[in-house]
Structure formats: C-alpha cells, structure tokens
Amino acid sequence: MEEANHIIEVLTRTKQSLEREDTKELRNLSDQTIHSASVYQHTDYILVATIIYALSKIVDRKDQLNLKNWQQFVREINNLLSLAISSIQQNKQSKFIKFLTKIKRYIENASPNLKPMLKEVLRKASINKASKIYEHGISLAKTTKMLGVTPWELSEYIGQKENPQTRLNKTIDAKVRVNMAMDFFR
Numbered sequence: 001m002e003e004a005n006h007i008i009e010v011l012t013r014t015k016q017s018l019e020r021e022d023t024k025e026l027r028n029l030s031d032q033t034i035h036s037a038s039v040y041q042h043t044d045y046i047l048v049a050t051i052i053y054a055l056s057k058i059v060d061r062k063d064q065l066n067l068k069n070w071q072q073f074v075r076e077i078n079n080l081l082s083l084a085i086s087s088i089q090q091n092k093q094s095k096f097i098k099f100l101t102k103i104k105r106y107i108e109n110a111s112p113n114l115k116p117m118l119k120e121v122l123r124k125a126s127i128n129k130a131s132k133i134y135e136h137g138i139s140l141a142k143t144t145k146m147l148g149v150t151p152w153e154l155s156e157y158i159g160q161k162e163n164p165q166t167r168l169n170k171t172i173d174a175k176v177r178v179n180m181a182m183d184f185f186r
Contacts, residue, residue: 004088007033007048011085014052015078018059026056034132044093046129047100054107054125065117073110077103123149127157134158 010029017025033049055077058065067073080103087095108119126149133143134154144151172180 003045004091007045008085008088010048010052011081011088014055015081018055018074018077021059021062023056023060026052026059030056030129031132034129034136044097044100046133047097047104049129049132050122050125051100051103051107053129054122057121057125058107061121067110076106080106127153130154131158 010033014026014029017029030049030053033045033052058067062070080099084096084099084103087093087099104122107122108115130143130149131154134140140151140154144154
C-alpha cells in the first residue's frame with residue numbers, strides 16, 4: 001500500500017508540475033520514482049519515471065517542438081494521469097498499465113510532424129532512466145530487460161557519463177605531486 005500511495009503522490013505532483021511547466025520538479029519526481037523502481041524492481045514504476053522524464057524534456061523543449069495546442073496536450077496528459085491515479089486507488093493494476101501505455105502513445109503521437117523527435121525523447125528517457133537504475137546496483141542485463149533498451153545503448157550511455165567515482169581515478173599532474181611531496185616534508 002505504501003508503494004501505491006507513493007505513486008499516487010508522484011502522479012499528482014506530476015500533474016501540477018506539468019501545468020506549471022516546472023521541468024526541475026518533473027526531473028526530481030522522475031528520479032524519486034527511479035529510486036522506488038530500483039528498490040522494488042517494479043517495471044511499472046520505471047514506465048512512470050520514463051514518462052515523467054520525457055514530459056520534463058518536452059516542457060523544456062516546448063518552444064523548439066512547436067507543439068500546437070499546448071494546453072490541450074497538458075489537459076489530455078493530466079486526464080490520463082487522473083485515470084491512472086484512479087485505477088491505482090481502485091487497485092486495478094491492469095488498468096493502471098493501460099493508462100500509462102496510453103500516455104506514452106499520446107506523447108509519441110502528439111504531433112505527426114514531431115513523432116520521430118518525440119519517440120527519440122522517449123527512447124533517450126528510457127536510456128537515461130536505465131542508467132539511474134544501473135547506478136542503484138541493478139545488473140546491466142536486468143536493467144536493459146526491464147526498460148527495453150539494448151545492452152549496447154546502455155553501456156554506451158554509461159561510458160559517456162562521468163560518475164563521481166571517475167574523478168577519483170584521475171591522476172594528479174607529476175609537477176603537482178612533487179610540490180605536494182615537498183610541502184609534506186617541510
């Protein structure tokens with residue numbers, strides 16, 4: 001029940017953030033959901049996180065995407081989110097997944113001219129979220145299976161991304177090391 005309440009809260013806040021066009025909050029909500037998905041290894045949560053992240057990218061690029069009827073787009077997404085919330089409250093998991101799939105399809109088909117770009121946003125969102133799950137300690141194979149991305153896509157993305165441990169692996173310039181050693185013995 002705790003998981004359901006968390007998802008209801010996240011989806012409710014997603015609706016509000018979408019209306020306010022708050023990309024930072026949408027990304028934060030997506031990251032929170034990824035954490036839950038990693039803990040519970042629940043694929044539905046991953047889909048939620050991917051959708052929220054894609055929405056943050058769409059809001060961020062709203063002017064570039066040139067979506068006609070932006071208000072209608074937001075209204076339709078929020079209606080579908082409300083239906084998803086309702087299905088969770090009624091404990092109807094299959095309906096919940098159906099509404100998530102509808103949201104994903106609606107995003108992909110928001111504009112026929114933008115369909116390839118929106119699909120790319122969703123694909124990149126999936127890869128990004130897969131890397132976050134991988135960072136939480138879930139194996140590469142399991143992560144790719146859960147998100148439907150290839151191991152190559154995920155490996156390439158992870159390889160390009162600098163993580164906090166990467167900085168620790170860099171060596172200090174020889175002159176700086178010598179000066180540090182000299183200072184140490186003074």
